[in-house]
Amino acid sequence: MTFPIPPPQGVQVALGLPEEPPHIGIGGFKAVYRMETETGPEAIKAVYVPPSGDEDEDAIRAQLIARAEREIDALGRCASSCLVKLGSLQPKLHTIEDHDYLIYSEEFLPGKSLTGWIGKDPPPSYDQLLLVFRSLIDLIRSLSGTGFLHRDIKPGNVMDTDLDDRPYVVLDLGIAFKMHGTELTRGGTPPGTLRYMAPELLRPDYKDVMDFRCDLYAAGLTVYVVASGCHPFAPCPEHDYATVYRIMNQHPRSLAELRPDLPIGFCAIIDRCMRKKPALRYSRLNLVEQALREVL
């Protein structure tokens, strides 16, 4: 489904900005612009809200608003420096060219996503991979501590910022899930990026069985993909059914086989995060940290 992207001029008028904010990205039902403020640049997020109409349209509208509100709620609660922070614009519904958008802002982060690392020569070093993994674990700890799951951890959502204190920051909590919260997703398929979904998210009863371990799986897979340069379940564009089959049934080669230069203990941790059954992953994040200490 596509959505009407609001023109920068419309955003400028709606927000009363002194100049047009350049359009810098798009994702899902969200257009992103850059805005200069006194404290530095921020990213304006304009979430498209479909019009009211029949029952289905109303439901989609309500869901999109709820998702955006959830993302903002999670951003506000999460203390991890590895998650993008809220900006100065509080969420508010605006109408631009007859379309409704929920607009708010986040900090603007310089840098590029980790997708650029995939297949890079030379591949990312152990120090880089360890730092990425630690950042993701820190984020998962912080989110799960406030009752949230990210549900869309993947290389494209991890920014390599070049900031000394926050080298890797995760974006896009648009499909965050609040454990024990109200149901947002309609239908039987979870939102997120199929290639990075934990096997349990592909079950019809996924809402009953998922916990932070699905984020842990995605974190392990993210590190595996950027480290090895290949995706174990979707090595090339193919039909979703093939990807689903692989996620459910195929065991990836150990990372140690693909990156023999990495410490074997680190590879074993990443491999374990990617186990099919949640019980075979780490049941507590301090076990991951303990395992990392043992590698070091």
Next chain:
Amino acid sequence: MKILAQQGYGPKDKLKRGLDDGVIAGAILSPRYLNPEKMREKIDELAALGGQILMDPELYAARYISHPAANLGNLEMWDYFQMPRRSALISGKAIPGLIETSLETQSNLGLREWIAPNVYVDAADSIEMAISLNFISQTKEVAVRCGDRPVFATLALSREAVMDRSQFQDIFDALTSVETPPDGYYILMGSQSAQDSGNQVRSDIYHSQVIAGWMYMNYVLSINGARVINGYCHLLSPLLGLCGAESTASGWFSGLRCFSMNRYLRAARGGGQYPVIRYVSNPLLARVKQPDYMEFKAVHPQVANGLGCDVIYEEGEPSRTVEALQSWEALSALCNDYCSGDVERDLPAFSSYIDRAVQLWTELQASGFRQDVESNLERMKIMRDAIDIFKEWAEIA
């Protein structure tokens, strides 16, 4: 990996000698066979010798309190041994109290580690499973209130619960997400056999999927930081140990080597023969009758373990106490050799050990021995199959 004594009827001096000789590392005592006063005496006696002393509260047997054929021994003399209304278990209201009274009893007995009570689970998708998970999830919190000793939650499952593969594996996804997990688990795998004869119960447990499930439980719980003790496991000890068990327990009668809830009911026909004295041959991975052992050994000396108790068997049929000591000695040696803590290394090594046992049984068969050979070969095959199934479940390449 440690071997513990599973205490039952007629311990005499077996536990003391087992600890003295260093063939057991401790004991799991049974309130069914020891009233509160005797229990205290036994704990004091054994504690003086060192070792790990635990008491299984056996609350799961309380389901038979009103059963006309109940055979609960001293259990009803214990204050904690009561079964509230089922509705109070389902709602969870009764659970903290049941755990607390049991742990306080163990605390007052001077035990330094506790086993928390639980119900017995007949099926993976049963209400009892939900009740059992509720017991487990509350165990540590209650233990902290009772003095915060290391506490093992009981997980007593029937083989049928394990045979329901997908439900069984889902249970462990749930169990490993308990917010305040216990320090460890005390696992019982129960036969569903309607008959309490040792052979029936053993053949019920010796099923490749049941053994694989038991191994899987040990693996999942131990990799997630829990200590795991297994009751009533005898020759399955090495398989559980190489999957991460901290200890396994076994006793001197068949009812202490495999678990069945029927042990808490009077047998339809009372009495029976006293079992013959047997020798645990590690190379054969079997318990063989003492005379058979001597005959086997004359043809194939490698059936002997080469351990301290062997010499007593050569002097004729030993006492029941020596039989128990020999059994623990053999299991300890086997587990020391094959349970290093590295499952990916130990699994193929123990598979090869089973292959050598198969070879030995085949050679005995070729030498003219017939009795029990086929059944033991079948048991070896079950163990090999169990390893393959476990590897698949545990996602081990």
